[in-house]
Amino acid sequence: MIPAGTPLTSPLGLGTDGLVFGCDYNPEQWDKQVWHDDVRLMREAGVNLVAINVFGWSHIEPRRGDFHFDDLDEIIALLAANGIGVNLGTGTSSPPPWLTTLHPEILPQVGDGTTRWPGGRQAWCPSSPMFREHALALAEATALRYGQNAAVKLWHVSNELGCHNALCYCDVSAAAFRGWLERRYVSIEALNEAWGTAFWSQHYAEWAEILPPRDTLSFINPSQQLDFFRFSSDELLDYYRAEAEVIRAVSAIPVTTNFMVTAHIKTQDYWSWAPEMDVVANDHYLDHRLGVPHRELSFSADATRGLAGGRPWLLMEHSTSAVNWQPQNHAKAPGEMMRNSLTHVARGADGVCFFQWRASLRGTEKFHSALLPHSGTDSRVWREVVELGSLMHRLGELAGSVVRSDIALVFSWEAWWATDQDAHPSSELRYLEQVHLAYEGLLAIGATVDIVAPGADLSGYRLVVVPCLYLVSDADAQVITDFVAGGGHAVISFFSGIVDEHDSVRPGSYPGAFRDVAGISTEEFYPLDRAETIRLSGGATAGLWSELLHLRGAEATARYVDGPLTGMPAVTRNEYGTGVARYLATMLDPASLAEELARAASEAGASSLAPVADGIEIVRRSGTEHDYVFVINHTDAETPHPFSGHDLVSEADIAPGGTVAPGGVQIIRQTKEAS
Ligand code: GAL
Numbered sequence: 031m032i033p034a035g036t037p038l039t040s041p042l043g044l045g046t047d048g049l050v051f052g053c054d055y056n057p058e059q060w061d062k063q064v065w066h067d068d069v070r071l072m073r074e075a076g077v078n079l080v081a082i083n084v085f086g087w088s089h090i091e092p093r094r095g096d097f098h099f100d101d102l103d104e105i106i107a108l109l110a111a112n113g114i115g116v117n118l119g120t121g122t123s124s125p126p127p128w129l130t131t132l133h134p135e136i137l138p139q140v141g142d143g144t145t146r147w148p149g150g151r152q153a154w155c156p157s158s159p160m161f162r163e164h165a166l167a168l169a170e171a172t173a174l175r176y177g178q179n180a181a182v183k184l185w186h187v188s189n190e191l192g193c194h195n196a197l198c199y200c201d202v203s204a205a206a207f208r209g210w211l212e213r214r215y216v217s218i219e220a221l222n223e224a225w226g227t228a229f230w231s232q233h234y235a236e237w238a239e240i241l242p243p244r245d246t247l248s249f250i251n252p253s254q255q256l257d258f259f260r261f262s263s264d265e266l267l268d269y270y271r272a273e274a275e276v277i278r279a280v281s282a283i284p285v286t287t288n289f290m291v292t293a294h295i296k297t298q299d300y301w302s303w304a305p306e307m308d309v310v311a312n313d314h315y316l317d318h319r320l321g322v323p324h325r326e327l328s329f330s331a332d333a334t335r336g337l338a339g340g341r342p343w344l345l346m347e348h349s350t351s352a353v354n355w356q357p358q359n360h361a362k363a364p365g366e367m368m369r370n371s372l373t374h375v376a377r378g379a380d381g382v383c384f385f386q387w388r389a390s391l392r393g394t395e396k397f398h399s400a401l402l403p404h405s406g407t408d409s410r411v412w413r414e415v416v417e418l419g420s421l422m423h424r425l426g427e428l429a430g431s432v433v434r435s436d437i438a439l440v441f442s443w444e445a446w447w448a449t450d451q452d453a454h455p456s457s458e459l460r461y462l463e464q465v466h467l468a469y470e471g472l473l474a475i476g477a478t479v480d481i482v483a484p485g486a487d488l489s490g491y492r493l494v495v496v497p498c499l500y501l502v503s504d505a506d507a508q509v510i511t512d513f514v515a516g517g518g519h520a521v522i523s524f525f526s527g528i529v530d531e532h533d534s535v536r537p538g539s540y541p542g543a544f545r546d547v548a549g550i551s552t553e554e555f556y557p558l559d560r561a562e563t564i565r566l567s568g569g570a571t572a573g574l575w576s577e578l579l580h581l582r583g584a585e586a587t588a589r590y591v592d593g594p595l596t597g598m599p600a601v602t603r604n605e606y607g608t609g610v611a612r613y614l615a616t617m618l619d620p621a622s623l624a625e626e627l628a629r630a631a632s633e634a635g636a637s638s639l640a641p642v643a644d645g646i647e648i649v650r651r652s653g654t655e656h657d658y659v660f661v662i663n664h665t666d667a668e669t670p671h672p673f674s675g676h677d678l679v680s681e682a683d684i685a686p687g688g689t690v691a692p693g694g695v696q697i698i699r700q701t702k703e704a705s
Pocket of ligand 1: 189190193313315347353354385395398
């Protein structure tokens with residue numbers, strides 16, 4: 031158990047000593063006698079940060095302007111008396127019924143013009159001035175009351191902004207969209223040019239004629255759609271800023287909101303959001319609709335570290351076991367919660383928190399897992415929670431240590447928006463799937479990867495992987511070209527470099543922005559059916575995509591041996607400046623992709639690689655005095671590994687030739703090698 035009143039001071043800036051172990055708590059759902067039990071059990075579990083008031087609005091302000099903070103005062107005092115820090119929600123994430131009754135105009139509309147009603151959550155239009163006025167009034171009242179409260183360690187603005195309401199198509203949003211477009215393009219002719227409105231009689235004479243991309247009979251203008259995604263992300267970021275500003279006017283406590291770097295939500299361009307956060311925080315849930323959910327977890331964690339600029343970040347939510355919102359909600363296997371939590375820590379999290387403390391009895395989340403399940407403390411989940419809490423406390427020395435890599439993977443929300451639009455060569459090509467495949471290929475070769483934004487400084491890297499970067503600006507593409515010219519190595523895959531930031535095709539051959547660096551020119555795309563497999567020289571198989579590609583300086587390292595392009599180049603390698611660019615014109619089978627990435631990494635001299643067996647993840651965090659090697663075993667077999675040192679999980683020494691238990695995790699402390 032963490033001693034009550036443990037002093038608080040960590041690199042996250044939350045004042046916690048060591049790592050954060052926390053949860054969401056919704057005391058408004060429980061009688062006050064339960065609060066005391068809860069806080070006692072929180073101490074038993076080692077919880078040191080609790081998010082409250084995330085959905086508090088109707089409780090605090092049950093009628094317009096009628097604020098009741100007594101319960102919040104009481105719970106904050108109770109947590110503080112028990113040495114538990116508070117992650118204080120501004121409470122604005124869901125409007126109370128009185129507000130939507132008084133002002134139904136704040137309700138959001140979807141693309142067919144129909145309204146989405148209260149009764150769920152987040153039923154508000156991101157552009158609504160009326161919503162903003164009331165939400166900011168609540169945020170201000172809350173900030174004034176608790177802005178100097180020593181128990182409050184972090185401000186939690188709203189909740190998962192854009193989870194449900196990112197895209198609103200109402201008239202208020204339409205006006206805001208026009209304002210955003212005017213600021214971006216200044217002249218209507220510049221917009222007409224960017225959107226290609228000469229096509230299908232879409233030319234605009236006046237700003238007032240422009241609408242959000244509401245449902246149409248046919249395909250919609252792709253540039254309009256793309257700008258609407260940009261606008262919608264900016265609009266919620268602007269909303270975040272407004273709340274943060276109100277808080278910062280009266281409080282010096284760090285401010286954040288929880289991101290959703292996840293496969294099923296793509297509406298926020300977090301590269302633009304991250305610089306506005308005092309602490310980068312992410313929510314992640316295993317998605318069993320994906321092939322191997324824990325690999326997507328690793329991607330999300332690495333991407334969050336990228337958003338945090340390599341600094342420690344906070345996992346604000348994950349689950350102890352099943353969620354309630356997938357078609358089948360799988361309970362976690364014994365040890366899985368520990369592996370999930372420690373994978374986030376391995377990849378740079380200085381804290382792991384959960385949704386939620388006590389499983390609800392009512393409402394749509396009553397079958398969502400919690401730290402304290404319906405079955406109470408005599409449960410596997412609870413025992414594992416207590417074990418994890420105690421381990422997180424023992425891992426305090428990791429706080430502030432960092433993950434280093436000399437391999438970067440370029441990931442872009444804008445490219446995701448653009449790539450997944452309709453009317454492309456293949457509707458089977460999905461951006462995130464290709465990003466995940468490239469990432470998984472790197473995992474398979476034991477690489478630790480930094481996820482970076484297009485245009486990011488690549489000077490510290492030896493290898494950059496660029497999966498399907500369909501949309502890229504000239505300037506951002508140039509960064510990759512310059513990196514290769516200066517001696518870096520790149521692996522670029524099909525359908526990259528095709529369009530500029532307006533979704534306009536670069537004239538000439540494909541892959542547009544990358545044809546010089548790759549030393550190739552593609553004449554035409556030959557997408558393949560999902561079920562179709564083609565063979566390449568060298569033994570690889572491939573699918574999904576192929577290209578009629580000509581060598582313009584590059585060499586072919588593999589050619590098609592069957593399919594429509596038999597004999598043509600499929601994989602190429604080009605020496606450019608003092609570096610090398612490889613191009614994959616087709617989707618290689620996973621093993622061949624991993625081999626190609628291994629060749630590139632080895633030729634690049636990349637060092638952030640570890641020897642791995644299948645199903646084992648190795649990640650290293652570096653502190654000032656020690657390195658910490660995380661060995662995470664996703665298999666059900668005891669597996670040998672080459673690392674030795676003191677294991678912080680078992681508190682035992684691991685001699686050379688050691689093994690990691692089935693499903694187990696080791697965190698092996700090693701004295702840093704003198705550099
Ligand atoms: C998140 C949300 C939480 C809870 C959780 C359930 O999206 O922030 O409030 O709903 O999902 O998995």
